[in-house]
Amino acid sequence: MRTAPLAAAAMPAVLAMLAPHLVTAQTTDTTTATQQAQPAAAGSGTLVRLGTGLTRGFELGGYRGLSVPLVLGLEHHVSSAVSVYANAFGGMELGRRTYFDGPPTSFIGDYGLDLGVKYYYNQEKRRQKGRVTGSFEGNYLALHSNSTFNPDAYRTYRYSTLTVVWGMQRRIGKYGWFEAYVGGGIGREPGYTYNGYYGPTKQAAWFGFAPELGIKFSLGSRLTSH
Numbered sequence: 001m002r003t004a005p006l007a008a009a010a011m012p013a014v015l016a017m018l019a020p021h022l023v024t025a026q027t028t029d030t031t032t033a034t035q036q037a038q039p040a041a042a043g044s045g046t047l048v049r050l051g052t053g054l055t056r057g058f059e060l061g062g063y064r065g066l067s068v069p070l071v072l073g074l075e076h077h078v079s080s081a082v083s084v085y086a087n088a089f090g091g092m093e094l095g096r097r098t099y100f101d102g103p104p105t106s107f108i109g110d111y112g113l114d115l116g117v118k119y120y121y122n123q124e125k126r127r128q129k130g131r132v133t134g135s136f137e138g139n140y141l142a143l144h145s146n147s148t149f150n151p152d153a154y155r156t157y158r159y160s161t162l163t164v165v166w167g168m169q170r171r172i173g174k175y176g177w178f179e180a181y182v183g184g185g186i187g188r189e190p191g192y193t194y195n196g197y198y199g200p201t202k203q204a205a206w207f208g209f210a211p212e213l214g215i216k217f218s219l220g221s222r223l224t225s226h
Contacts, residue, residue: 046076047136049177049220057091057110067091067109087114112148139168144212161187161210177218184211
């Protein structure tokens with residue numbers, strides 16, 4: 001039969017027609033595999049999370065009892081290593097004790113707002129050593145600003161701080177986050193006027209050293225990525 005010779009003669013033409021498609025398919029498969037093997041681009045997106053921990057708003061002891069903070073945070077990467085963030089926090093008072101009669105007090109203790117800029121350093125070196133890196137993960141330095149208030153205090157506005165902190169941030173599972181930080185800087189308590197024995201007395205604003213320390217556990221999700 002002539003089927004085999006005819007097929008052999010036609011084979012070069014068939015291969016020539018299929019070659020571009022085979023190369024394209026191979027290139028596409030390789031690119032897809034490479035993309036799947038690579039992690040998501042580090043330093044991108046916006047992270048929203050809700051958590052608690054040993055942060056401002058936490059208080060144990062005193063006539064207020066236990067105050068457990070809730071922290072709503074937002075962090076946005078502006079480059080692969082730099083992000084800006086804002087945290088709104090409020091201490092929820094539990095087991096409050098009052099030793100004197102007086103007007104009703106709020107169930108919210110200290111509350112306020114944190115603002116800052118983070119720099120995630122040595123990301124490339126950490127990747128080369130096989131350490132944890134990625135969006136919102138790693139060790140960082142930050143310029144941190146805080147303003148704290150209390151609805152039941154003599155002065156609702158309590159103090160502000162501007163500090164430099166070192167911290168670390170890690171993902172726990174799919175939605176969990178852990179963050180710890182420590183640092184220090186300058187703090188300011190506002191001046192005020194009170195009625196003294198000899199009449200109204202002015203107290204000047206106070207400036208001094210302000211520590212910054214926190215441990216947070218949160219649940220959150222990255223909203224966008226590039």
